[in-house]
Amino acid sequence: MIILFVINQIATARLKQNEDNEKKIEYSKKIEQLQSVIRLAPPNNFASLLSEYVDISDDFVQITQRDNRNKDLQLALNFLERELKIPKNEIFNGLSSFNNLLNDTHIIEKNEIINSHIKILQEQIKTNATYIRALLIAYARLAALFDGITPSKRRNNIYRANLMLKYSHKDKVLPPYEEFRYIPSVLNTFGVLHIEHYLTLHNEHSVQVYSDKTGLNTKDPAGTLKPKDFPQDIDIKTFSMPVFLKQNQTAYNCIGAPKAVASAECQFINDTIETITTWKTEQSPPSELLEEAIKNFTARDIAKSIISIPLMHSRYDVSHKKPEHVLGVINIYRDKTNIMLGNSTKQQQFEDITTPLNYALAKIVTHDILHRYHTNILLEILKLATIDEQETLKSQEHEGT
Numbered sequence: 251m252i253i254l255f256v257i258n259q260i261a262t263a264r265l266k267q268n269e270d271n272e273k274k275i276e277y278s279k280k281i282e283q284l285q286s287v288i289r290l291a292p293p294n295n296f297a298s299l300l301s302e303y304v305d306i307s308d309d310f311v312q313i314t315q316r317d318n319r320n321k322d323l324q325l326a327l328n329f330l331e332r333e334l335k336i337p338k339n340e341i342f343n344g345l346s347s348f349n350n351l352l353n354d355t356h357i358i359e360k361n362e363i364i365n366s367h368i369k370i371l372q373e374q375i376k377t378n379a380t381y382i383r384a385l386l387i388a389y390a391r392l393a394a395l396f397d398g399i400t401p402s403k404r405r406n407n408i409y410r411a412n413l414m415l416k417y418s419h420k421d422k423v424l425p426p427y428e429e430f431r432y433i434p435s436v437l438n439t440f441g442v443l444h445i446e447h448y449l450t451l452h453n454e455h456s457v458q459v460y461s462d463k464t465g466l467n468t469k470d471p472a473g474t475l476k477p478k479d480f481p482q483d484i485d486i487k488t489f490s491m492p493v494f495l496k497q498n499q500t501a502y503n504c505i506g507a508p509k510a511v512a513s514a515e516c517q518f519i520n521d522t523i524e525t526i527t528t529w530k531t532e533q534s535p536p537s538e539l540l541e542e543a544i545k546n547f548t549a550r551d552i553a554k555s556i557i558s559i560p561l562m563h564s565r566y567d568v569s570h571k572k573p574e575h576v577l578g579v580i581n582i583y584r585d586k587t588n589i590m591l592g593n594s595t596k597q598q599q600f601e602d603i604t605t606p607l608n609y610a611l612a613k614i615v616t617h618d619i620l621h622r623y624h625t626n627i628l629l630e631i632l633k634l635a636t637i638d639e640q641e642t643l644k645s646q647e648h649e650g651t
Contacts, residue, residue: 292396292599299395299464300603303388306466307610309475310381314614322374326367326624333360334631342623344420345630357635364632371625378618379454384466384477385611386411386580389604390459393557393582396600397590403460408585410483410552412456413561413611414449414507415578415619416493422626425450431491431546432504434536447493449507449579456483485552495573501533504543507579510558514571516601517558520592522547555589557582559601563612577615580608 340348390411427441437444494502559580590596
């Protein structure tokens with residue numbers, strides 16, 4: 251009986267020990283989960299700052315879409331349709347769809363009016379840029395806060411954000427080859443580029459954040475709300491890069507923004523150089539693209555990790571998440587690797603909870619794209635008519651000699 255009692259006690263003790271071990275393991279798991287939640291959770295003041303920025307962005311949308319601003323667009327559209335006799339259904343199909351309908355003599359006669367429209371539209375583009383920069387500042391500040399970092403130039407904790415607009419070759423004449431990056435040699439014939447879609451980073455759509463200030467807006471002397479005029483990033487120059495949507499060309503898309511457009515999905519890059527290596531291994535892009543990417547990303551330390559967010563009116567409607575609906579790309583980047591701890595869950599959370607900012611910026615950018623489109627059309631019409639007039643004069647001079 252004593253032996254049975256001892257065996258029973260030993261068994262009971264082992265059972266209790268096993269239960270205790272299981273509880274310890276379960277407790278450890280819960281502690282790890284809690285630590286992970288704490289580590290990935292945004293700071294306490296993140297929600298209030300995000301809420302403030304969303305309210306301000308809604309105000310900005312209302313201001314940029316007031317009737318007087320739309321009036322400038324409508325006047326330009328009316329001029330193209332009524333004065334230059336361009337069919338309304340052709341205006342948004344690009345210059346090539348109606349340049350044979352243009353009367354050069356009539357355009358030269360309307361030179362002063364055309365330049366007046368261009369000037370008004372360009373002024374509005376400048377104004378639009380102040381709103382866009384303010385919202386890019388909001389994105390960069392929120393990214394730093396979500397990262398648990400206080401931006402500081404002295405400590406070399408600088409966050410940057412920019413907006414790249416998507417264009418089609420029909421929207422305007424392609425920029426010169428010198429302004430492009432990442433052009434595969436097979437699509438470059440002595441400087442003639444064979445591309446259909448591209449992104450342009452206009453330098454006025456770039457900012458950097460290196461302080462803990464949080465304000466976005468101010469008021470003019472009349473008491474009207476307006477964005478603070480944040481300076482553009484002095485390290486950024488205007489450039490363009492192609493976007494390839496055809497299945498047999500997707501390997502040509504550089505990391506970051508081009509891939510964000512092609513996939514209509516956010517791109518998270520924890521280390522730009524490592525991601526270039528992965529691009530090489532998985533897709534085997536042309537060597538000249540890899541060399542250019544490594545050269546650009548190692549030349550300066552401003553973009554060691556990047557988040558590229560497609561700009562679109564709806565990111566949750568599956569039928570809408572297509573490259574053709576992407577207006578451009580918001581790039582948020584910093585001078586160190588592993589933005590937002592390099593954690594995919596945390597990065598995805600940031601994309602999701604800043605969606606209201608994405609919608610607001612999309613509305614302002616849509617407005618800006620219309621201003622740019624009309625400006626480019628008028629500039630090209632004037633340019634073509636002037637060239638034709640000069641060629642006519644040269645021909646007449648030749649015939650007279």
